[in-house]
Ligand SMILES: Nc1ncnc2c1ncn2[C@@H]1O[C@H](COP(=O)(O)OP(=O)(O)O)[C@@H](O)[C@H]1O
């Protein structure tokens with residue numbers, strides 16, 4: 001029977017057959033949104049598209065767009081390595097893979113590129129398995145979040161929209177909400193990257209009780225502002241937990257956030273930075289935010305890309321193609 005997995009007696013692993021193609025499209029995400037450190041996230045309308053085809057042997061990647069020329073193109077490519085690791089955990093192996101990535105999410109800018117890569121790998125691996133072996137959406141979220149180390153990017157990348165995520169007994173969970181249609185994200189993306197690992201290394205291991213309490217209050221307000229009352233976004237995006245602490249690694253970004261907030265705009269550091277994002281209340285304010293970002297960046301030593309980046313409501317999309325059959329969603 002074509003495409004039936006074979007048992008590898010040597011390793012006790014079942015093998016995904018050659019000739020299966022799966023595609024995934026995953027959006028960029030902005031995590032934290034001010035006070036919601038490691039919990040809040042928003043999907044943005046900018047996508048990485050990744051296709052893998054199983055082959056008889058060898059692991060290779062063709063990378064177009066962001067990361068081309070810098071990320072590995074062999075078995076150590078993040079998506080290939082993650083996909084194989086996940087299959088192994090599930091008791092499966094793949095003899096070889098050809099991967100084609102069309103990347104639009106810039107790397108190391110706080111827009112969730114590594115979360116998109118981890119989510120892509122888990123979704124692709126899952127789609128390579130027979131239907132009766134597929135994991136639930138909750139299990140996929142949990143697996144990808146563990147790989148990323150925190151769920152705030154992975155959750156909106158999978159579901160789209162606005163998410164709040166949490167961890168309970170070692171398992172990551174998330175709930176998705178529809179942001180108010182007036183909310184318009186405006187981003188300023190610098191040329192110079194900053195790794196999330198470096199930015200996380202700047203955070204203190206403890207904070208005073210009153211700081212934790214103040215941030216918790218603003219997260220509650222943030223959910224209300226993002227879903228019901230965008231006029232409260234400036235107050236709802238106030239943070240004391242991580243943005244100032246990371247200033248040494250991105251002084252320009254944190255200074256810009258302060259400057260914009262003094263002008264009444266709900267500016268935040270996107271994820272671990274250094275991208276700056278304004279959550280504008282309507283298109284008029286989004287236009288003012290774009291102009292304020294451009295003015296604030298005049299004279300910067302590096303180029304910045306300033307643009308409106310609308311909310312993505314769709315989240316991740318997966319397509320599978322098995323030996324001559326049409327692609328199915
Ligand atoms: N699509 C991808 N393909 C391969 N590697 C990737 C991809 N996206 C991210 N990475 C890896 O993750 C790193 C960026 O991760 P990180 O520092 O967490 O920043 P980000 O805020 O973009 O997620 C890149 O430098 C690269 O090594």
Ligand SMILES: N[C@@H](CCOP(=O)(O)O)C(=O)O
Pocket residue numbers: 029031032037038039109110111112113114115150152153196199200242270271272273
């Ligand atoms: N909560 C994390 C979010 C990291 O997001 P990224 O897009 O920068 O990877 C953090 O702030 O460290």
